[in-house]
Amino acid sequence: MxxxxxxxxxxxxxxxxxxxxxxxxxxxxxxxYDVVDAWAAEQPExxxxxxxxxxxxxxxxxxxxxxxxxDATASYFQSLGIGHGDMVMLILKRRIEFWxxxxxxxxxxxxxxxxxxxxxxxxxxxxxxxxxxxxxxxAGEEVITNHILEAMPESPTVNHLVSIGPDMPDGFKDFxxxxxxxxxxxxxxxxxxxxxxxLMYFTSGTTGEPKMVAHDFTYPLGHITTGSFWHNxxxxxxxxxxxxxGWGKAVWGKLYGQMIAGANIFVxxxxxxxxxxxxxxxxxxxxxxxxxxxxxYRFLIKEDISKYDLSSLEYCTTAGEALNxxxxxxxxxxxxxxxxxxxxxxxxxxTLATFPWMEPKPGSMGVxxxxxxxxxxxxxxxxxxxxxxxxxxxxxxxxxxxxxxxxYYRDAxxxxxxxxxxxxxxxxxxxxxxxxxxxxxxxxxxxIKSSGYRIGPFEVESALMTHPAVVECAITGVPDEIxxxxxxxxxxxxxxxxxxxxxxxxKELQDHVKRVTAPxxxxxxxxxxxxxxxxxxxxxxxxxxxxxxxx
Numbered sequence: 001m002x003x004x005x006x007x008x009x010x011x012x013x014x015x016x017x018x019x020x021x022x023x024x025x026x027x028x029x030x031x032x033y034d035v036v037d038a039w040a041a042e043q044p045e046x047x048x049x050x051x052x053x054x055x056x057x058x059x060x061x062x063x064x065x066x067x068x069x070x071d072a073t074a075s076y077f078q079s080l081g082i083g084h085g086d087m088v089m090l091i092l093k094r095r096i097e098f099w100x101x102x103x104x105x106x107x108x109x110x111x112x113x114x115x116x117x118x119x120x121x122x123x124x125x126x127x128x129x130x131x132x133x134x135x136x137x138x139a140g141e142e143v144i145t146n147h148i149l150e151a152m153p154e155s156p157t158v159n160h161l162v163s164i165g166p167d168m169p170d171g172f173k174d175f176x177x178x179x180x181x182x183x184x185x186x187x188x189x190x191x192x193x194x195x196x197x198x199l200m201y202f203t204s205g206t207t208g209e210p211k212m213v214a215h216d217f218t219y220p221l222g223h224i225t226t227g228s229f230w231h232n233x234x235x236x237x238x239x240x241x242x243x244x245x246g247w248g249k250a251v252w253g254k255l256y257g258q259m260i261a262g263a264n265i266f267v268x269x270x271x272x273x274x275x276x277x278x279x280x281x282x283x284x285x286x287x288x289x290x291x292x293x294x295x296x297y298r299f300l301i302k303e304d305i306s307k308y309d310l311s312s313l314e315y316c317t318t319a320g321e322a323l324n325x326x327x328x329x330x331x332x333x334x335x336x337x338x339x340x341x342x343x344x345x346x347x348x349x350x351t352l353a354t355f356p357w358m359e360p361k362p363g364s365m366g367v368x369x370x371x372x373x374x375x376x377x378x379x380x381x382x383x384x385x386x387x388x389x390x391x392x393x394x395x396x397x398x399x400x401x402x403x404x405x406x407x408y409y410r411d412a413x414x415x416x417x418x419x420x421x422x423x424x425x426x427x428x429x430x431x432x433x434x435x436x437x438x439x440x441x442x443x444x445x446x447x448i449k450s451s452g453y454r455i456g457p458f459e460v461e462s463a464l465m466t467h468p469a470v471v472e473c474a475i476t477g478v479p480d481e482i483x484x485x486x487x488x489x490x491x492x493x494x495x496x497x498x499x500x501x502x503x504x505x506x507k508e509l510q511d512h513v514k515r516v517t518a519p520x521x522x523x524x525x526x527x528x529x530x531x532x533x534x535x536x537x538x539x540x541x542x543x544x545x546x547x548x549x550x551x
Contacts, residue, residue, distance in 0.1 A: 001035060001038065001039060001259075001260055001261075001262055002224065002228055002260055002261055002262065004024075004034075004038075005023050005024050005025075005026075005221060005224060005260065006021070006022070006023055006024070006224060006228075007022065007024070008020045008021065008022075009228070011229070011355075011357060012357055013357055014355065014357065014358065014367060016357075017229070017355065017357075017370055018370045021225075021229075021370050021371075023221055023222075023224055023371070023402055025194065025218055025221060025402065027194070028190075028191075028192060028193055028194060028217075029194055029217055029218055029220075029221065030106055030107065030109075030191055030192055030217060031103070031106050031198075031217075031220040031256065032070060032074075032103045032104070032106040032107035033107065033187070033191075035220070035259055035260055036048075036063065036066055036067060036070060036103055036259065037067050039063040039259070039262075040063040040064050040066065040067035043063065044062060044063055044064035045062050045063075045064065046062060046063050046262070047060055047061075047062060047264040048061050048062060048063045048065075048066045048259065048264065048265065049061040049066065049096070049099060049264070049265045049266075049267055050238065050264055050265070050266050050267070050285065051096045051267045051269065052266075052267070052268055052269065052281070052285070053094075053268070053269035053270065054268075054269065054270040054271060054272075054277070059096075060264075061096070066099070066100075066103070069100045069179070070099075070100055070103040070104045070107065071104075071107075071184075071185035072100075072179040072180075072182045072185065073097075073100045073101055073103075073104035073179050073182075074104035074105075074107045074108050074185050075179075075182035075183050075184065075185040075186075076104075076175075076178040076179045076181075076182040077101075077104055077105065077108060077110070077135070078108065078185075078186075079178070079182065079183070080135060080159070080160045080162075080173075081134070081159065081160075082105070082108060082110050082134065082135055083108055083109065083110065083188065084108065084109035084110065084188065084190075084191065084192065084196075085109065085110065085111060085196070085197070086108075086110045086111065086134045086135070087110070087111045087113060087131045087132055087133045087134055087135075087200070088101075088105055088110055088111065088112060088113065088133065088134065088135045088136075088137065089113040089114075089115050089127060089128075089131075089133050089135070089136045089137070090102065090112060090113065090114050090115065090137050090138075090245070091115045091116070091117055091119065091136065091137070091138040091139060091144055091148075091246070092137065092138065092139050092164065092245055093117050093139050093244060093245060093246075093269070094244065094245060094267055094268065094269040094270070095139055095164055095269060096267070096269075097137070097164045097175060098114075098245045098250075099255070099267075100179075101137055102114070102251075102255070106198060106217075107185075107187065107188075107191060108188060108191060109188060109190075109191035109192040109196060109198075111131075111197050111198060111199070111200055111214075112198065112199050112200070113127070113131060113133065113199075113200050113201070113202070114199075114201065114245055114246055114247075114248075114250065114251075115127065115202070115246050116244060116246030116247065117138075117139065117141070117143075117144050117244075117246065118246075119147060120147055121147050121150040121151045124136075124147055124148060124151035124155070125151045125154045125155055126209065126210070127202055127210075128151065128154075128155035128157060128158055129154075129155065129156075129157070130202075130209075130212060130410070131200065131212060131409065132157040133155070133157055133158055134157060134158060134159050134160070135158070135159065135160045135161075135162065136148055136158060136160075136161050136162070137162045137163075137164070137175065138161070138162070138163055138164070139163075139164055140163035140164055140165040140166050140167035140168060140172070141167060142167055142169075145163060145167055145169050145172065146169075148161060149161075149169065149171060152171070160173060161173065162174075162175050162178065163175060164176065192217050193217070194216060194217050194218050195216055195217075195406075196216060196217055197214045197215070197216060197406060197409070198215060198216060198217040198219060199214075199215040199219060199251070200212055200213065200214045200215070200409060201213045201248050201346050203248075203346045203347075211408050211411065211414060212408055212409035212410065212411065213346045213347050213405050213408065213409075214405060214406045214407050214408070214409040215405050215406060216406045218402055219256075219349070219403060220251075220255075220256035220257075220260070221256075221260075221402055221403075222348075222349035222371065222401075222402045222403020222404075223251070223252060223256040223257035223260070223349050223350070223403070224257055224260055224261075225257070225349065225350050225353075225369050225371060225403075226252055226253070226256075226257040226342075226349055226350045227239075227256070227257020227258045227259075227260060227261040227263065228257065228260070228261045229353075229355055229356070230317055230340065230342050230350055230353045230354075230355065231253070231257065231258070231261075231263075231289055231291060231315065231317055232289070232314075232315045232317075232340075232356045233257075233258060233261040233262075233263040233289060234261065234262070234263070235261070235262035235263065236288070237258075237261070237263035237264065237288050237289050237314075238263070238264045238266050238285065238286060238287050238288050238289070238312075239253070239258050239263045239264070239265055239266060239287070239288070239289040239290075239291070240266040240268065240281070240282070240287050240289070240290050240291070241253025241254050241290075241291040241292070242268075242273075242278070242290075242291070242292040242293075242296055248346045249319075249320075252344070252349070252350070253291045254267065263289070266281075266285060266287055268281055273296075273299075275296075275299040275300050275302070275303045276303055278296075278300065279300060279303060279305065279307075279308040279310070280308065282308065282310055282312065282313060283308045283309045283310060283312075286312040287312060287313065288312055288313060288314045288315070289313075289314060289315045289316070289317075290313060290315075290316045290317075291316070291317040291318065291319070292318060293318060293319065293320035293321060294318050294320070294321050294322070294323045294324060294327055294339075295320075295321065297316075297318060297323075297327050297331055297339065298324070298327050300331075301327065301330045301331055301334065305334050305335075306334075310335055313335060313337060314337075315337065315340070315356075316331070316335075316337050316338075316339050316340070317339070317340045317341070317342060318339050318340070318341055318342075319341060319342045319343060319344070321458075321462075322363050322439075322440055322458055322459070322462045323339060323341055323362050323363055324362070324363070324462060324465065324466055325362045325363060326466060327339075327362075328360075328362035328363075329362075338360050339360065339362070340353070340354040340355070340356070340360055340366075341353070341354050341360065341362075341363075341364060341365055341366055342354065342365065342366060343365035343366070343438070343440065345426060345428075346405075347404065347405040347418075347424070347426075348372070348394070348403055348404055348405070348426075349369075349371070349402075349403030349404075350369050350403075351368065351369055351372050351374060351392070351394070351426075352365040352366050352367060352368055352369065352374065352392075352438050353365070353366040353367070353369055354366035354367075355367075361433075361435075361437050363439065363462075364433075364437040364438060364439050365430070365437075365438045365439065365440055366437060366438065367436050367437060367438065368438075371401050371402055371403055372394050372401050372403075372404070373394065373395040373396075373397075373398070373401070374392065374393070374394060374395075374438075375390075375392075375393050375395060376388075376389075376390030376391065376392060376393070376430060376431070376432060376438075377390045377391050377393050377423075377425075378390045384431070384432070386431075386432055386433060386434050387431060387432075387433065387434075388431060389429055389430070389431045389441055389447075389454055389456070390429065390430070390431070391425060391426065391427065391428065391429050391444050392426045392428045392429070392430050392438070393423050393424060393425050393426060394423070394424040394426070395422060395423055396419070396422050396423065396424060397422040404424060427443055427444050427445070428440065428441075428442075428443060428444070429441040429442055429443070429444050429447055429456060440456070440458050441454075441456030441458060441459065442456035442457045442458045442459075443457075443542075445543070446475075446476070446542050448475070448476070448477035448485050448486075448487055449477070449484055449485055450477065450480070450483045450484060450485045450486055450487060450520070451482075451483045451484070451520070453520055453521075455477075455487060455520075455521050457474070457475035457476065457542065458475075459517055459521065460475045460487060460489070460513060460517065460521050460522075460523065461473050461474065461475050463512070463513045463516035463517045463521075464489060464491065464509065464512070464513060464523075466512075466516060467508075467509060467512045468494060468496075468497075469491075469493055469494055469496075469497040469500070469505065469508075469509065470491055470492070470493070470494065470509070471492045471493065471494050472491075472492040472532060473489055473490060473491045473492065473532075474489070474490045474532050474540045474542055474545055475487060475488070475489055475490075475523065475542075476488050476490065476542050476545045476546050476549070477546070478525055478546075478549050479550075486524040486525060487521060487522065487523045487524060487525070488523055488524070488525040488526070488527065488545075488549065489509070489523035489525070489526045489527070490527050490529055490532060490545055491509070491526060491527070491528050491529070492528075492529060492530065492531065492532065493528055501528050506526045509523070509526060510522045510523060510524075510526070532545075533545065
């Protein structure tokens with residue numbers, strides 16, 4: 001399948017990759033027909049998704065089954081009036097019906113809006129009205145269905161509610177019965193063009209209401225790099241990405257690039273993350289490839305890994321935060337596998353990565369994906385020199401790169417603010433070393449300016465997180481008459497350190513940061529708290545901490 005879209009599929013160096021990597025984009029590409037159904041036609045018994053849950057159920061779906069299920073789901077949605085351009089929200093956790101639904105909606109030319117099960121009534125009302133959502137498909141759990149029902153009086157565009165079960169409250173249609181009774185699927189004559197919107201995420205930013213990030217139908221092809229050249233997948237791979245389907249990381253690691261690469265996707269449908277369970281699944285199911293945030297790897301290495309046979313693991317990747325060197329070294333020592341880092345946004349596919357032919361530098365995001373022309377811009381508009389901080393930008397003078405978002409839906413002003421003069425501004429600050437590797441600093445709005453230094457919160461947070469007293473922390477700047485700003489750490493302490501709050505622990509943490517990073521970066525102010533303000537997607541709202549300090 002990969003060869004349909006990429007002429008050269010093997011690379012030996014970054015120079016080779018930059019020079020020869022090219023994705024061929026078909027006219028009116030549709031992932032449902034051009035990948036899922038194409039596999040079903042060519043290799044109907046090929047393994048597509050190995051789904052299992054925390055209650056012992058397991059099923060290996062082939063492409064023949066996946067085509068059958070997605071066709072039935074598409075037909076059922078058609079019977080509910082869903083077609084080209086209609087907005088459909090999926091709140092399906094890790095249920096297999098997520099895969100049936102998203103592929104079916106692609107086949108109809110509709111717009112998929114994946115959402116987390118953590119949405120409250122207010123969140124649902126906002127999304128329904130901002131995007132004119134017509135249909136909501138959800139996991140049938142009381143806490144989810146109750147919030148949806150509470151939102152309906154203020155959500156006039158929603159025509160139908162569908163539950164996959166087990167709960168089926170009044171007002172909800174039965175998904176399972178619907179696909180069982182569905183008529184034979186008739187493909188729409190013209191389901192989409194490449195420029196149509198296919199997928200939309202509400203990104204809970206650290207300020208203001210969530211943005212609506214709209215992607216077009218070519219977006220899945222942008223993840224060829226993710227699956228084949230970052231995850232390093234092949235047709236015998238069994239790949240697990242740890243992510244809920246409400247977040248963008250799910251389509252990064254549990255759908256598009258993986259299916260194009262021909263890998264079998266492992267889905268573990270669980271309610272509570274338990275490191276031992278993940279290790280057991282890797283052992284029992286012979287998982288070959290794993291992608292997870294550094295925090296997950298930190299939990300895994302704290303387990304007694306020697307109890308598990310992880311010999312099936314071939315390749316591991318990580319993203320979402322900077323990787324601590326000690327986590328990298330410990331995981332390498334235990335498994336013999338190097339953790340390969342990557343970076344991207346909801347608005348993009350993989351933009352920076354450590355590729356298989358490269359030597360990883362723990363903590364670095366890697367080098368630019370050749371799909372994107374990446375630059376670092378200083379505050380005065382120059383291209384940053386090596387070692388100099390700048391905002392990560394994507395140059396678009398030669399057209400929109402494959403994988404870059406189409407727009408912030410219904411928000412031309414916000415789109416123009418982020419993407420103008422043939423440049424998309426990511427809002428993320430980094431620096432580049434002499435070997436071309438990029439190192440994350442923080443969000444542009446969060447960078448602290450103290451005594452002429454520019455200090456990124458990410459590095460200080462990463463340093464603090466290596467101290468056993470710190471469970472979680474946020475770094476912000478507080479006004480200072482002499483220095484302009486000083487570094488403040490807001491910290492949640494580990495249970496064993498709760499009774500040690502005071503000047504001695506503060507000094508110990510300050511000295512620890514001085515040793516791990518440069519002395520000028522240490523937090524001069526430290527506050528201990530029970531919780532940190534966060535967005536619904538788990539991002540720390542530093543703006544809220546700054547506002548509180550300002551008061």
